Structure formats: C-alpha cells, structure tokens
Amino acid sequence: MAEPDQVKPDPRRRLAGMPDPTPERLASPEFEAIWNVIKSWDVNVPEFYDGYCGANGSHVVLILDALRPAFDEKRAT
Numbered sequence: 001m002a003e004p005d006q007v008k009p010d011p012r013r014r015l016a017g018m019p020d021p022t023p024e025r026l027a028s029p030e031f032e033a034i035w036n037v038i039k040s041w042d043v044n045v046p047e048f049y050d051g052y053c054g055a056n057g058s059h060v061v062l063i064l065d066a067l068r069p070a071f072d073e074k075r076a077t
Helices: 029-038 057-076
Strands: none
Touching: 029 057
C-alpha cells in the first residue's frame, strides 16, 4: 500500500465547493498574471480538500478573492 503522502485525493472530492472562474475572470489580466505564476505548482487548500493537487483556475479565484480587500482599500485612498 502507498504511503499516505503518496496517495492522491479523489478529484471529485478535492474540488467540491471550489469556486469556478467566470469567463470574465478568465479573460482578466490579473487572472492571467496569477495563473502564469502558479500553473506549475502543487497546492493544498485544506478548507476544500485533503492533500495536494496541481494548481487550477479555482486556486486563482481563491487568490483573487483573498486580495480583493487590499485592491478595494488601495482604490479608496
């Protein structure tokens, strides 16, 4: 049997609840910039799944959503 850190999570389980990028977001320069940095990464988002998986558009959405307050604050000043 494989060691626990070698077992890949079930893709249906790991993506449950992850946000899907909208067509508008996919076309944004911010999305593209983040995607170009993380597309080769293996990432872990324990709030949504166990283990690591290859980065995808849902991860970019989570990053953009996390940065939104900082962007909004900067625009307000």
